[in-house]
Amino acid sequence: MPAAIKTEDLCKNYHLGKVPVEVLKEINVNIQQGEFVTIMGPSGSGKSTLLYLMGGLDQPTAGKIYLGDMELSGLTDKEQSIMRRRKVGFVFQFYNLVPNLTVEDNIMLPVLLDGKKPRHYREALQEIIQIVELEDRRKHTPRELSGGQQQRVAIARALINEPDIILADEPTGNLDSRTTKEVMQLLRRINQEKGKTVVQVSHSLETAEYGNRIIQVRDGKVWNEGDEHEQ
């Protein structure tokens, strides 16, 4: 069975003004289906860039990324968009919800963009809203929710199209410890009960413990691709 995510000699360079900056240098990682992987590293190490490249939000300078047996660099804009709707779900540190849409609308966004009939997703929506425990908030807009509630909406949005992979960029970076615990438990439940592959970027060892493997990135290189550890 192919890996859920695989990178081959992945490089990413930026230009800061006229100065070239090597963010990622020949990264090779392999993430199996059903894994809960945490990418860790100091600020500026390139961990978020790696996550965005895996989700097709950014283009590599060199190297290849595979989601299952699909190689991303060969995809057109439309194919990449479809991939993001169906194959991956993103969760961001600052939730990134659309402010003028309700909880329900935010969750249904990938479905709407996929051209599917929203009425066909009524049951799925109900189930996800129950999972994220937001039944009484479905008609609210993001500014009427707490940080934890907003992040749960983001997680629900990431799940609505039943993607295989959840990519989370510091999902608890903006939350207090109690909410952090709630969100991490939710991600672990999704990983264990729904079998989704979860890749999160985090600074915190505490949140990394919810996963089963840690990839350490430092100065654009994988410094230590850890083994699976006991929960």
Added chain:
Amino acid sequence: MGIIIKYILKNIWEKKFRTFLIVISVTCSAALFFASSGISGTLTAMYEDQLRMASGNADLIIRANERSPSSTFRLDPGEVSGAALVAGEISMGASYRLPDANGRGGQTDSRRLHLRGFHLDELQELNPVMFSEVGTGREFAGNWIILSRIFAEEEGYKTGDSIDIEINGASRRFSVWGIAYPTGLFRDSPQSEQLTAVIPRETVASYQGLRGQVSRAYVVLEPEAEEAEVQQALQQIYRRYEVEPPFTQADLSAMLGVIVMPLYLMTSMVLMISIFIIYSTFKVITVERLPVIGTFRSIGATRRMTDWVLMGESLAYGLLGGVLGNAAGIGVLYLIASILATDPWSGQMDFSIEFGVFQMAGAFFLAVGVSLISSWIPIRRVSKTPIKELVLNLVEGSSRKKNWKTPAAILIGVTGWILPRVAPHDWSLPLSILGVFMTMTAVIFAIPLITNVFLKVFEGLLGVLFGNLGILAAKNLKDNTNILNNITLLTIGISVLLMINTISYSVGIEVLNAYRDWKFDIMVSVYQADRSVEQSLRAIPGVNGTYAAREYRTAIQVKDPDYTLRHLQGVNPASYQEYMAFRPDGDPQKLLEKLSRGRYIIVADMMRHILQLEVGDRIIMDLPSGLQTYEVIGFYDSLMMNGSNAMIDERYYRLDLQEPYPERFYVRVDEGADPNAVMADIRSRFRQRGVWGDTIKNFEAMNDEYNNQIFTILKAFSVLAMIIGIFGVFNNYIISFIQRKRSLAVMKSVGMSKFQSAAMIMAEALTGGCIAGLTGILGGITILTGIPYILEAGGIPINIHFATNYFGIALAGGVIIALTASLSPALRGSKLNVVDAIKYE
């Protein structure tokens, strides 16, 4: 302080388009205010100049009126204290037969001459003639004539040449005494066929058998003399003649009101757009400045200091707009004056623009004021925000729902609708204007509600048209401040354009209707037209029938109730309806028959409305025969002289107005006959008597031209308002894109393609444009329902006629502007870098 100024200037410089937008709004408002406040003075000077051309330095004119025993009088030889000069004039009509080659298409073979008789020394004191050629050493007496240079050059005359002129049917030979530049009495009027020539006063008098008499006298006062005293003294001498200034300020004001009031109205509309643009732009500016304001406050800046940073920016825009507004205002004023100087009735007028410190200071302070006041509310909001919220960037956008807007819209709208309808007559103009502004404000307040209702109703349709993207577009539009701002700007712009174009269209229709009421082809007036004139007219080939119209156009004072009647007709009940449409309340023929039975009067609807008249009421009119009481027997629909008109029977007209001759004739031509050819024959037949007139088609064309002049200016104002609005819309779309970058990136992160991004933005624009078009139409209709009250209060009763195609154009215009303005955001949105937009808060 230096740092603050540097910071303000840097901000202004960095946001060039925004600066341009605010400055152009302020500049336009100031320029239009400048022009509106300056036009009165400029036109007064222009008309005064025009009148001075005819009456020179005269401060008073003595002439015969309807109560005078004769149309001429002898000048009193005694001196009048305070009068430096009393210059008599007697004039007459004549004609100059053109050589055959100069005949105009065979229709006109002569040119009318207005021979004005003066003593040259008096004329030179009163209204100096500027000679380009003059014969020296000859006394200006006998058969000498002074020609205008234009005529002399056209016909090849030089000083000393002989010229044959037809006077009272006989050819008279004159010698050219001098050639005058076309100024003063000799001013050129391209539209007028009549030429002026000056001959010795006694020569004219002798041709008319009126030796020693004058038809009018021009009085120039001594520098220190009191006009009223001299007027009174002259009135004592010339008891049964009129002694009046050449024109009064009241006459001028009445004439200028028609032009100045609409200009101020349009300026107010432009001002409304400017205030809205500055207010909405400053809301964005203040949000952008929050972190810096927070930093300033955290390091010890007081609230007043940070207010100054923002107010300083606003002040800078106001100062710049004030200076540019003054400069642009001079240009606008010149443009308006040059358009109005082309008078289709009397030719091109000379003009120079007149303005002073009042206009300049007024426009300048308006610019500064509008900028400061419009930006004050957003600035005040920031000023009240606690430092902690500023530093931590916890200030929420202005997306709070404004629940007060809908009830406010209803309250203001209803009040605005009622006001013009219940306003007492004396207050009807200001209250009607206020009412129109209130209803427009109500529409603006109702825009969020209208938008939400529209989206609710059409969300399904958008879904059908654009699929899920249409549904998303509809959701994005809900409570989106920038889109609402766009809709508001377009609404004001479209409403104003719709209003001006509909009024212009309505005036066109009304004019057309008025001329359709005339069931004849030519209107002609012949000096002292007795029955033989009418018979001669009927004998002209092509003339099918004539109606002798008795019309009194000199203001008649109605004593009870108090009113000035502008137009009184003495009608012939037997044939009136053959020549004029007559739409009374009730049976027309019966009413006309009753009219002939006594001193009865039928009053136009507008006059009835103003005087609150009922059938059976009596009105007392001050007529040449004295005070006469007439009983009102009916009312009719007529906008002649703006509805200030009435009709009595011709028998009583002749008696009470002491007018033996008909004022003019309505002439109907045979089917297939060319009215222009018949008119040429009439001119030729009555050349010696003095004839005035034209075909109805030509009158209509001149009327149209005159109306078009005013509407050209008003349309230009409304287009300007629309252009500023469009700039605002473009700016708002860009602001909206910048503010929505993150949302768009989020959508891309969950699978929105470039095409979908562009399509969604365009769907939003299309929907927003449709809403703006509809609210613009609603605003336009709302204004237009109040406009008749304003016009009526201003003495111009016009029915509003809606042109349905304008509604279509308004809707399409809204959509096109919105789509065009969203092209750039759509393109930029599709190329958006997701990571950059999402990653940084």
